[in-house]
Amino acid sequence: MTDRLVSVTPETRNEMSYRRTAAAAAALIAVAAIAPQALPASAAPASGHATSAPRAGSALIQGVVVDQFGTYLDDVQVQATKADGTPSASALTYASDREDGPQHGYFFLEVTRGTYTLTVTRDGYTTLVLDDIEVAKARQKVSLGEIEIQKKLADTRTKGALEDSSITTKQNGVVDVEVSSKATSKPTGTVEVREGREVLGEGTLRTKNRGELTIGIDKLDKGIHHLKVYYLGSSTLKASSSDNLTLKVVRPKH
Numbered sequence: 001m002t003d004r005l006v007s008v009t010p011e012t013r014n015e016m017s018y019r020r021t022a023a024a025a026a027a028l029i030a031v032a033a034i035a036p037q038a039l040p041a042s043a044a045p046a047s048g049h050a051t052s053a054p055r056a057g058s059a060l061i062q063g064v065v066v067d068q069f070g071t072y073l074d075d076v077q078v079q080a081t082k083a084d085g086t087p088s089a090s091a092l093t094y095a096s097d098r099e100d101g102p103q104h105g106y107f108f109l110e111v112t113r114g115t116y117t118l119t120v121t122r123d124g125y126t127t128l129v130l131d132d133i134e135v136a137k138a139r140q141k142v143s144l145g146e147i148e149i150q151k152k153l154a155d156t157r158t159k160g161a162l163e164d165s166s167i168t169t170k171q172n173g174v175v176d177v178e179v180s181s182k183a184t185s186k187p188t189g190t191v192e193v194r195e196g197r198e199v200l201g202e203g204t205l206r207t208k209n210r211g212e213l214t215i216g217i218d219k220l221d222k223g224i225h226h227l228k229v230y231y232l233g234s235s236t237l238k239a240s241s242s243d244n245l246t247l248k249v250v251r252p253k254h
Contacts, residue, residue, distance in 0.1 A: 058110040058111070058112070058138070058139070059110070059111050059112060059113065059135045059137070059138055059139060059140045059141070059142070060108050060109065060110060060111070060140070060141045060142065061080060061089075061108070061109045061111055061116065061118070061133060061135065061142045061144065062106070062107065062108040062109070062141065062142070062143055062144065063078075063106075063107060063143065063144035063145060063146070063147045064093075064103065064105045064106050064107075064145070064146050064147065065078070065093045065105045065107065065120060065146075065147050065148075065149060066105055066146050066147070066148055066149075067125070067148065067149060067150070067151045068148060068150050068151060069151070069235050071235075072095075072103055072104035072105035073093060073104070073105050073122065073125075073149070074092075074093050074094055074095055074104050074105060075092055075093065075094075075122065076092065076093040076105070076107070076120060076121070076122045076125075076149070077090065077091075077092060077119075077120070077121045077122065078090065078091050078092075078093065078107045078109065078118060078119070078120050079118065079119045079120075079121075080109045080111055080116045080117070080118055080133075081116060081117045081118075081119065082114055082115070082116060083114065083115045083116070083117075088109075088111055088112075088114075088116065089109040089110055089111055090109070091107045091108065091109055092107070093105045093106060093107045094106060094107070111135055112135070112138070113135050113136060113137060113138065114135055115132060115133065115134055115135075116133045116134075116135065117129060117130065117131050117132075117133070118130040118133060118144075120147060120149055122149065124151060124152055125149045125150060125151050125152060126149060126150040126152060127149075128147065128148075128149045128150075130144070130147070151235070151236075153233065153236060153237055153238040154181050154182065154183030154184070154236060154237050154238065155181065155182070155183075155237075155238055155240070156179055156180065156181045156187060156231055156233070156237050156238055156239070156240040157179070157180050157181070157240055158177070158178070158179050158191075158229055158230070158231040158240040158241055158242045159177070159178045159179075159180075159229075159242055159243075160175050160176070160177055160178075160193070160227070160228070160229035160242035160243075160245050161175070161176045161245070162174070162175055162176075162227075162245050162247055163175070163176060165246065165247060165248060166247075166248040166249075166250065167247070167248075167249055167250075168249065168250055168251065168252040169219060169220070169221065169222055169249055169250070169251055169252065170219065170252050171219065172216045172217060172218065172219055173200075173201075173216070173217040173220070173227075173247055174214060174215070174216055174217070175193050175201065175214070175215045175216075175217060175227070175229060175245065176212070176213075176214055177191050177193075177203075177212065177213040177214070177215060177229050177231075177242075178211055178212050179191065179205060179211045179212075179213075179231045179240070180211050181211075181237055183236065183237065184236070184237070185210060185211065186207040186208075186209075186210055186211065187205055187211050187231075187234065187237055188204075188205050188206055188207060188234055189204070189205055189231060189232055189233055189234040189237065190202065190203075190204055190205075190231075190232040191203050191204070191205060191213055191215065191229060191230065191231050191232070192229070192230045192232065193215050193217050193227055193228070193229055193230075194227065194228055194230060195220075195225055195226065195227050195228075200217040200218045200220075200227065201215040201216055201217035201218065202215065203215045205231075215229075220247070220249045221249065222249050222250060222251055223248075223249055224246060224247070224248055224249075225246070225247045225248075225249060226244050226245070226246055226247075227244070227245040227246075227247055228241055228242055228243075228244055228245065229241060229242040229245070230242075
């Protein structure tokens with residue numbers, strides 16, 4: 001049984017990322033326009049993280065933390081350190097429970113004039129360090145926009161096998177796929193069979209598949225074709241690819 005679905009290409013991901021980034025930038029501009037007045041202690045999230053209003057006259061460094069998939073992240077530790085290594089301010093990213101409050105992943109740090117290094121950390125993510133953030137004057141708002149941290153993904157292994165290594169020009173090839181990971185027995189995500197850059201067949205792994213999928217490929221011209229299976233990864237798993245598969249295509253006998 002074949003499974004033919006439209007895959008998410010790198011170009012599509014880039015377009016989606018562009019739309020998300022533009023939307024987040026617009027949201028952050030709105031936040032900058034209302035901060036600090038819109039961030040009273042009552043705006044603290046329901047999880048109980050304490051969030052106080054910025055002091056009058058203090059400068060702010062603010063931003064929104066996302067992962068590589070565009071998810072806004074709460075409970076990320078953001079630490080500001082002065083140029084001499086002295087810790088200056090820290091905060092956890094959060095979402096206001098007010099309708100007019102900032103979106104998930106927002107943080108602000110109260111600082112004085114100076115040059116700062118920001119360290120952004122959360123368990124399961126790669127630590128990000130931002131250097132040379134300048135605060136030139138009191139009551140300045142330094143808006144960093146989106147700050148992306150990379151979620152650590154588990155390794156995967158992709159195998160592919162042709163059901164028939166020799167077919168005719170009137171037949172569709174069939175590839176059996178197996179994707180495995182030590183992190184899960186039920187990987188999910190898009191799988192493609194390609195010849196070079198050309199996608200010949202594709203399918204989607206669902207939890208019920210338990211990492212196994214059968215994909216039918218397009219009819220091919222006579223000759224030797226070198227195919228490869230690509231697992232495109234997921235929000236928890238790295239992408240991977242199989243060894244080359246050699247498919248011989250011949251003209252049918254009359």
